[in-house]
Amino acid sequence: MTLAISTRVNAERFWSTIEQSAEIGKGREGGLSRLALTDADKEMRDLFVSWCRDAGLSVSIDRAGSIFGRRAGQDNDLPPIVLGSHLDTQVNGGRFDGIVGVLGALEVVRTLNDLGHVTRRPIEIVNWTNEEGSRFSPPMVASGCFAGAYDLDWVHARPADDGPTFGDELKRIDYLGDAPVGGRPLDSYFELHVEQGPILDAEKVQVGVVTHGYPSFGALVEYRGETAHTGPWPMEKRRNALLAAARLLVAVDDIGWDFAGSGGKATAARLIAWPNKPGILSDWAQAVCDVRHNDEEAAEVMAERLRRAVHEAAAKTGCQAEILDTWSWGGRIFDESLIKLVRQTAGHLGYSHRDLPSQAGHDAYFMARICPTTMIFTPCRDGITHNNRELAAQDETVPGVNVLLHSVVARADR
Structure with missing residues (x-):
């Protein structure tokens, strides 16, 4: 069962969550400094968990601290569709990098709740721990562990710049979960993200269809x-x-x-x-x-x-x-059928779109190792990110969330 072509997310509700996030872990004017596993990160995690539970999701936390909110499907024996990104930021970070992907995923399930639409497959939304790598190196460490690239004990031993280890800080903020890290089948993974480049903004294109990542x-x-x-x-x-x-x-x-x-x-x-x-x-x-x-x-x-x-x-x-x-990461790692789905969905919804590569690292790069994966980009003013002047507008971001909604439902209901 597919959604009516006219179905759209609640733009005001979605943007309200973005604005509430922007109040937690403020950095330089207009930006955020919400480093992984700090008190500010805990505060944001607590709020995200409460939003997930209010949306009727069952919440689990794995041993790398990643948070999963699961929405049951008609057949819960089928592997879930996973969508999300990260809520941690750089030291001089913006309000949208990663955050749009997590809160856009939340808005997808809220919209499905409004519609009373139960997908055939379950849907999970995720906040990955320490995507940025600002406090613990390397970046994308939790998704990398989930995909089998890193050993969990090695992850827990990563030292922070300010002294404590990754594992110690998970315990301190009470986000050392008991769920296993990875090792379970997933149907697919979708990640919505601001572009972190100037192409969509310069060309006034609403949606970026990510075809591959820069080999790095x-x-x-x-x-x-x-x-x-x-x-x-x-x-x-x-x-x-x-x-x-x-x-x-x-x-x-x-x-x-x-x-x-x-x-x-x-x-x-x-x-x-x-x-x-x-x-x-x-x-x-x-x-x-x-x-x-x-x-x-x-x-x-x-x-x-x-x-x-x-x-x-x-x-x-x-x-x-x-x-x-x-x-190292990047290359032709994304699933061609999912790329085609995103491209066709953007067209059906009447949004301007174009193919483009991702020049930055993302959790999706590791997820592509274990399940079909795709990314959707939204415009970012002048392409500047990892900067307090990072800026995205509601009317420029919501089209990407709508493409995420329709793409995920099409995948989940097949």
Whole structure:
């Protein structure tokens, strides 16, 4: 059973949830700083759980802290359709990145409740833990664990920048659930998200049909050198770990510029060192960097240059280098039948739409490893995200929520 073509979500109700979310964990003016497993994240989680229960959903929390709200179907033995995103933000984050996907999913089930429509398959909405990776590295760690990419004990041991571990903070905020992480069949996964790019806004297109993700490679690199006085110690004897990490990051930035003409991007994301004080050389440093390109072969060339740059920086500074962690995602990972469904749904509803890639990482990338997966993009003003000036408008966002509603129901009722 499909919905009437005229069926739409309650736009005002959906936007009210966005606005209530925007009051929790405020950062710079207009933005949010709601880092994973902080008190602000707990407050938002508590509100989300209450909304789920008010909508008649049964709530479960897995051992990675991800929250699932399940709406029963006509045949609950069938694997569920899952839709959602994340409620945590960057340190200087916006009010929409991830949040639109979770609260858009909530609005889908609320609308189905209004209609009295029970889908054949059950529907679950999800808030994934620590998508951003701002407080615990790497990003998308909970969805990665759900998909089998990370071991749960390893996830629980991830240290926060401010000291405690992932597992400790789950316990502290009372979101260490008892549900297993993954290991169960899913029918499919849908993720609605603001574009995090300027294309839809610049072209005044209402809905983005995500065809693939930029192939991306990232690394966490550690350098070890030797402390010494910055005055008398001879240059030829210096082993400055801070300098080694800085050389790597400059080299990575150069890689990005070498491929910028064809759409490649490279990021020097982070540098920390110890002691990192005047008058003394640092004997330890860590750097985080990544490269990405729409062309898979070009992305691999960039990744290989990054790997070489790690050891070249060590050689030039007399330091030891170790790649502590790597991650990669993207490519042609999304399900063609779901892409077609989203595209056709947008057309049937009368919305302008276009195909485009995702240039950022998302939980959907890991979910694509275990079930058919697709993404839907909505416009973001000027394409700026991970910034307090991130801006989306109600009338520009709701079309994507309506496409999510109709696509999910078509999938769930087949």
